[in-house]
Amino acid sequence: GIQVEQSPPDLILQEGANSTLRCNFSDSVNNLQWFHQNPWGQLINLFYIPSGTKQNGRLSATTVATERYSLLYISSSQTTDSGVYFCAVVASGTYKYIFGTGTRLKVLA
Amino acid sequence: DADVTQTPRNRITKTGKRIMLECSQTKGHDRMYWYRQDPGLGLRLIYYSFDVKDINKGEISDGYSVSRQAQAKFSLSLESAIPNQTALYFCATSDSGANTGELFFGEGSRLTVL
Numbered sequence: 001g002i003q004v005e006q007s008p009p010d011l012i013l014q015e016g017a018n019s020t021l022r023c024n025f026s027d028s029v030n031n032l033q034w035f036h037q038n039p040w041g042q043l044i045n046l047f048y049i050p051s052g053t054k055q056n057g058r059l060s061a062t063t064v065a066t067e068r069y070s071l072l073y074i075s076s077s078q079t080t081d082s083g084v085y086f087c088a089v090v091a092s093g094t095y096k097y098i099f100g101t102g103t104r105l106k107v108l109a
Numbered sequence: 110d111a112d113v114t115q116t117p118r119n120r121i122t123k124t125g126k127r128i129m130l131e132c133s134q135t136k137g138h139d140r141m142y143w144y145r146q147d148p149g150l151g152l153r154l155i156y157y158s159f160d161v162k163d164i165n166k167g168e169i170s171d172g173y174s175v176s177r178q179a180q181a182k183f184s185l186s187l188e189s190a191i192p193n194q195t196a197l198y199f200c201a202t203s204d205s206g207a208n209t210g211e212l213f214f215g216e217g218s219r220l221t222v223l
Contacts, residue, residue, distance in 0.1 A: 088152075
């Protein structure tokens, strides 16, 4: 089945710094989402982005489907950005979301 | 109120007990899923249902069963709980129709099996 790899696995930033999180996938995909899991365990939808670029405030995401990767950009990070960021994909010809193992982000005040 | 509601939110039980986790949704979506998350890991799919009459096993279905009582309700059962089923369980929904297929999660059910 499709493999989803996220990097880096862990990231520590000072408040105000920028960061880029990466999601690589091993096969073509129909759907791709980015989620933020906050310290209380809730999964929050960030982007639905099977291709192209989207922006929402300080966050933006780009998926290059032909090269099988997606990037999540966080600018001017805040302590509330801390948590785990997951990428999830649906491989072409399937109907199930498969998750990467996440990037754990800690933003220091 | 949340669009995807899970009950209970927290449960502690003993080995061998039967446990049911319930999920209901008001989003009108036809597809529902149960995922499991272990500490430090991503989410793994247990079961999924694309409509009331359609139930499918996911990656890790052994030891679990499900019931789709209605389009809006999807329950996960552990017939005889064991300690390695201690985990955070998530229900999710998506729409196969005109919408994008975006996945939406409930708030999670934290299960501890002693």
